[in-house]
Amino acid sequence: MSKVRVHNFAISLDGFATGADQGPNAPFGHAGERLHEWMFATRFWYEMGGAQGGSAGADHAFAAMHEPGIGAEIMGAGKFGPPGWQDDPDHKGPWGDNPPFHTPVFVLTHRPRPSIEMEGGTTFHFLDASPAEALQTAREAAGGQDVRLGGGPTVVRDFLTEGLVDHMHLVQVPILLGRGVRLWDGLESLEEAYDIETVSTPSRVTHLTFTAKTR
Amino acid sequence: MSKVRVHNFAISLDGFATGADQGPNAPFGHAGERLHEWMFATRFWYEMGGAQGGSAGADHAFAAMHEPGIGAEIMGAGKFGPPGWQDDPDHKGPWGDNPPFHTPVFVLTHRPRPSIEMEGGTTFHFLDASPAEALQTAREAAGGQDVRLGGGPTVVRDFLTEGLVDHMHLVQVPILLGRGVRLWDGLESLEEAYDIETVSTPSRVTHLTFTAKTR
Numbered sequence: 001m002s003k004v005r006v007h008n009f010a011i012s013l014d015g016f017a018t019g020a021d022q023g024p025n026a027p028f029g030h031a032g033e034r035l036h037e038w039m040f041a042t043r044f045w046y047e048m049g050g051a052q053g054g055s056a057g058a059d060h061a062f063a064a065m066h067e068p069g070i071g072a073e074i075m076g077a078g079k080f081g082p083p084g085w086q087d088d089p090d091h092k093g094p095w096g097d098n099p100p101f102h103t104p105v106f107v108l109t110h111r112p113r114p115s116i117e118m119e120g121g122t123t124f125h126f127l128d129a130s131p132a133e134a135l136q137t138a139r140e141a142a143g144g145q146d147v148r149l150g151g152g153p154t155v156v157r158d159f160l161t162e163g164l165v166d167h168m169h170l171v172q173v174p175i176l177l178g179r180g181v182r183l184w185d186g187l188e189s190l191e192e193a194y195d196i197e198t199v200s201t202p203s204r205v206t207h208l209t210f211t212a213k214t215r
Numbered sequence: 216m217s218k219v220r221v222h223n224f225a226i227s228l229d230g231f232a233t234g235a236d237q238g239p240n241a242p243f244g245h246a247g248e249r250l251h252e253w254m255f256a257t258r259f260w261y262e263m264g265g266a267q268g269g270s271a272g273a274d275h276a277f278a279a280m281h282e283p284g285i286g287a288e289i290m291g292a293g294k295f296g297p298p299g300w301q302d303d304p305d306h307k308g309p310w311g312d313n314p315p316f317h318t319p320v321f322v323l324t325h326r327p328r329p330s331i332e333m334e335g336g337t338t339f340h341f342l343d344a345s346p347a348e349a350l351q352t353a354r355e356a357a358g359g360q361d362v363r364l365g366g367g368p369t370v371v372r373d374f375l376t377e378g379l380v381d382h383m384h385l386v387q388v389p390i391l392l393g394r395g396v397r398l399w400d401g402l403e404s405l406e407e408a409y410d411i412e413t414v415s416t417p418s419r420v421t422h423l424t425f426t427a428k429t430r
Binding site for chain 2 (some may be wrong): 010013014015031150172174175176177178184185187188189190191196198199200204205206208
């Protein structure tokens with residue numbers, strides 16, 4: 001069976017994956033880009049932007065796992081646009097004409113709209129569905145490959161609560177956001193279902209990988 | 216000036232330093248001993264118990280920093296005993312006749328009582344005081360040495376909020392407690408006042424050291 005994977009999901013020391021005060025120019029709110037500076041320094045990120053350079057160490061190795069073997073992505077409404085995008089019939093996400101997914105992408109929203117085909121192989125579909133229902137739809141679209149769970153924190157938490165996540169890569173950044181949306185709420189004893197490895201890197205982040213125990 | 220130091224302060228992934236449901240036989244509540252298993256495996260812990268053995272690697276190196284250069288400890292009421300100890304005039308803490316401090320120890324409580332001299336150099340004093348006031352008293356008692364802030368999480372958080380902590384060593388254990396007392400509340404942007412280093416070890420914990428920037 002294809003797996004459900006979370007990659008490059010960054011949280012602060014106090015567990016926030018998104019800051020407060022999100023807006024059109026602040027998708028992560030007052031966190032700004034501080035949760036992702038580790039990634040911007042990697043070769044993975046440089047190459048995704050068509051540039052050369054970037055570090056090729058541990059941060060890169062983890063970051064680059066984002067791509068291979070993925071056949072579809074599921075994301076929450078908050079990732080597809082700033083609050084209120086549902087009121088704009090022309091909104092096509094914040095990534096431009098050629099979004100960096102290149103697969104079907106399923107956007108969870110209580111206000112679905114017709115699918116949007118973009119350049120480069122990305123098609124946005126809109127679902128008002130439970131995690132299990134959305135996953136079934138995404139799996140069919142993924143053609144045997146894995147499904148990436150793209151965030152935000154509420155969606156990842158919902159899928160974790162339902163026991164639907166097979167692999168999760170978190171990146172803990174040593175900052176205290178104090179406010180925003182926390183990943184860690186209501187997940188007591190989550191560790192019992194996973195083998196967890198931790199490794200800190202010279203950029204001072206700590207990568208945590210959760211690998212689901214055989215069920 | 217002598218420094219204020221926090222050592223071996225363990226938190227779960229979701230930031231809890233104490234679980235819920237604390238009691239006489241459960242000082243860390245439903246967390247049990249899970250936050251401290253990393254420490255029980257170290258040579259530091261074996262030797263403190265008069266035994267031989269234990270690992271002498273990175274976990275030991277961090278743990279052993281608990282002792283040198285400390286002239287006094289400050290702790291919260293919750294560390295000195297289970298809820299309600301203030302009603303027992305004979306309560307002398309949970310450590311037996313020879314507590315492992317060997318210095319003056321200042322217990323913060325709204326119901327002070329006369330000091331208690333124990334074996335081995337530990338004397339318990341009881342203070343109803345603000346963090347700054349308690350620190351001044353402890354510093355005088357420490358005779359030029361450093362003051363250890365012994366927890367629990369509420370006390371550490373209060374001293375952090377007041378900018379009174381010079382060195383903090385946290386140990387993040389990869390478990391999710393879900394409930395209890397969180398260290399990380401209201402500490403937004405704490406990282407600006409500290410140099411932070413992170414290192415994960417083979418026991419799968421991550422040590423985080425906060426070293427106050429020169430003020």
